[in-house]
Amino acid sequence: MDRIWKMSLMIVGIIILDQVTKGVVQHNIPYGGHITVIPGFFNFSHVHNPGAAFGMGAYGGDGVRLVFFKIIPVLACIWLMVLIWKERARSLLLCTAYSLVLAGAVGNLIDRITLDYVVDFLDFYIGRSHFPSFNVADSAISIAAGLLIIDFIQGFRKVGSEKDSDVANGQESKES
Numbered sequence: 001m002d003r004i005w006k007m008s009l010m011i012v013g014i015i016i017l018d019q020v021t022k023g024v025v026q027h028n029i030p031y032g033g034h035i036t037v038i039p040g041f042f043n044f045s046h047v048h049n050p051g052a053a054f055g056m057g058a059y060g061g062d063g064v065r066l067v068f069f070k071i072i073p074v075l076a077c078i079w080l081m082v083l084i085w086k087e088r089a090r091s092l093l094l095c096t097a098y099s100l101v102l103a104g105a106v107g108n109l110i111d112r113i114t115l116d117y118v119v120d121f122l123d124f125y126i127g128r129s130h131f132p133s134f135n136v137a138d139s140a141i142s143i144a145a146g147l148l149i150i151d152f153i154q155g156f157r158k159v160g161s162e163k164d165s166d167v168a169n170g171q172e173s174k175e176s
Contacts, residue, residue, distance in 0.1 A: 004088045005097040014100070018107035018136035022096030022119040034123060045123040047133040050116065073109045077102055093151050100144035 024047050029035060034045040051060075052069070060068070080102040087095040111118040120133035134142075 002088075003092070003095060004085070007057040007084060007088070007095055011099050011106070014103035014136065014140050015107050017111060018103075018140075021136050022111065022121065025121040026119060029121070033173070038169075041124065041126065043123040043125070044121050045133055046121040047123070048084040048115075048117040049120050049133070050118075053132075069112050070109070073105055073112070077105050077109070080105065091151070093147055093154075097144040097147035097151065100147070104137040104139075104141035104144070106147075107135070107140070 027045060029044060029046040031046050031048065034043040036043050050065075080098050083098045084095055084102065089096060108118045118135065118137075120135050120138070122135060123133045124131045124140075
């Protein structure tokens, strides 16, 4: 099966999982409520995030919120589709990372368009110190960030090994 189809299935699967889990939370946990899963460490919580990551921009004006939380994300999704198409034959790692970002962006964009906020429900904490709640879409984006860091490091190592190879073959750069 062509890589683009595999990535498409992954994207659709993540979006469906994201929306289903958010729906389950909305129907089973009252807003502001939680279900303790691991005492002192993890809850399922029902949280609304009207802003971006960690609630940034949550209380901006309607025009600002429209541009930053709906219009720009749609444009970014289009751009990500172009990147996925370009990388489909070159780099599995980049194609996967871009696909994860796209899936996460679409999952959260669906919430922003239909609800005007994002439903978050994964709540990790120690004592009273809580990490900001997040969801499946956010998790996909975070995994993508890790893959992009790995790709960057691999590219950095590749460039370094090519320079070492050039020096070993007597082809020092003319910059000296």
